[in-house]
Amino acid sequence: MAPDVLTFAALILVVAAGAAVGVVAWRLWRSRRDFGSEAERASYTILHSAAQAGRYLRKGLEPEGAAKAAHHLRSMLGAPALALTDASRLLAWDGESAAHAGTVMALAAKTLVQGRARVAHNDELDCDAAGCTAPECRLREAVIAPVRAGGRVIGTVVAFTPSTGVGLVRAAGEVADWVATQAELAELDRSRTLLMEAEVRALRAQISPHFIYNSLNAIASYILTDPARARELVVEFADFTRYSFRRHGDFTTLAEELRSIDQYLLLERARFGERLQVSLRIAPEVLGILIPFLSLQPLVENAVRHGLEAREGVGHISITAEDTPHEAVVRIEDDGAGMDPERLRDVLAGHAGGIHVGLRNVDARLRQVYGDDHGLVVETAPGQGTLITMRIPKSQPQHDVRPPVD
Numbered sequence: 001m002a003p004d005v006l007t008f009a010a011l012i013l014v015v016a017a018g019a020a021v022g023v024v025a026w027r028l029w030r031s032r033r034d035f036g037s038e039a040e041r042a043s044y045t046i047l048h049s050a051a052q053a054g055r056y057l058r059k060g061l062e063p064e065g066a067a068k069a070a071h072h073l074r075s076m077l078g079a080p081a082l083a084l085t086d087a088s089r090l091l092a093w094d095g096e097s098a099a100h101a102g103t104v105m106a107l108a109a110k111t112l113v114q115g116r117a118r119v120a121h122n123d124e125l126d127c128d129a130a131g132c133t134a135p136e137c138r139l140r141e142a143v144i145a146p147v148r149a150g151g152r153v154i155g156t157v158v159a160f161t162p163s164t165g166v167g168l169v170r171a172a173g174e175v176a177d178w179v180a181t182q183a184e185l186a187e188l189d190r191s192r193t194l195l196m197e198a199e200v201r202a203l204r205a206q207i208s209p210h211f212i213y214n215s216l217n218a219i220a221s222y223i224l225t226d227p228a229r230a231r232e233l234v235v236e237f238a239d240f241t242r243y244s245f246r247r248h249g250d251f252t253t254l255a256e257e258l259r260s261i262d263q264y265l266l267l268e269r270a271r272f273g274e275r276l277q278v279s280l281r282i283a284p285e286v287l288g289i290l291i292p293f294l295s296l297q298p299l300v301e302n303a304v305r306h307g308l309e310a311r312e313g314v315g316h317i318s319i320t321a322e323d324t325p326h327e328a329v330v331r332i333e334d335d336g337a338g339m340d341p342e343r344l345r346d347v348l349a350g351h352a353g354g355i356h357v358g359l360r361n362v363d364a365r366l367r368q369v370y371g372d373d374h375g376l377v378v379e380t381a382p383g384q385g386t387l388i389t390m391r392i393p394k395s396q397p398q399h400d401v402r403p404p405v406d
Helices: 003-035 038-056 063-077 098-114 166-222 227-246 254-275 297-308 341-348 357-370
Strands: 081-086 090-095 118-120 141-149 152-161 251-253 276-282 290-292 315-323 327-334 377-380 386-393
Touching (some): 063 081, 063 152, 090 098, 098 141, 141 166, 152 166, 166 227, 166 254, 251 254, 254 276, 254 290, 254 297, 290 357, 297 315, 297 357, 297 386, 341 377, 357 386
Antiparallel strands (some): 081 090, 118 141, 377 386
């Protein structure tokens, strides 16, 4: 090959290599510019790890979530290994030299009893005693920090390291406090769930004495005069009570709730006859939306009991469900006796005793689940009937419908 050709080829290679280096350098510069300073990048890394760990601790200190969170907690501390415990057992281990996991509860024992952070030194982490065969094991010391929640120690964070400094001790304590906060939030969430289940039981108890007595009386009145009608009502009554009393989940679909309401109104029409007139206008798009279980039926029952029963003549109840971009808007309206607005405020505030307990219950549950902006909107006045509006978000990824439990 001619010298000029070789020179030209070499020049091309040099230029190409320089271009490649330039591209890499430009990307690194862009990366540094996008993420800012070293301190900003470190802050981002810590916050990202905390956010990831928080996702897995939503149910508190339990093995499955702790096992996934431990990796991110270890990243926050920069430790070779990290363990999470509750008050009685090892929940998770993440990192190297896993043979040391068997010694964690012995290391945590003093902290669990005394509630103070401490440092365990090499004599407590003896590799031979732990059965560790790693040729250059870096687990020579450990910081054991208590996880306190509700005034008691519920677990520990154990960070292993070649040597312990003041910085790691403080950082481990902060991480343990952060884990405690997640555990308290999980406990609060469990308490809210238990409260919602208790409120559903209260609604079921409300249905039991009033509605069941009236329905059975209505069915009995047809046994001799119209046996076929009586049999039909018995089936509807059985389906309604099965739905109302067997479910364990907190949520259901709007379609299922409306089906239950249809059965309820069928039984009430058997009692009131033509005095009870009902109209429905439901957008098909909202039928699959999730709503808190037994959130519509108490409102319809309120319209029947405190609207129709309190007046003479024909009573009208209208149920509509409209589709909007972000919400389903459900309205229940009656032309019954209505209520004094001051009295309504007492009812929703829980100052009216056992009157309208279903109305108050549904309002409280909606606010617990979706926030105060989604409480019931009630428009009423004496002799003017009542209009109740409920707004349900269409996107609820955190909720699901559990299968019925017979």
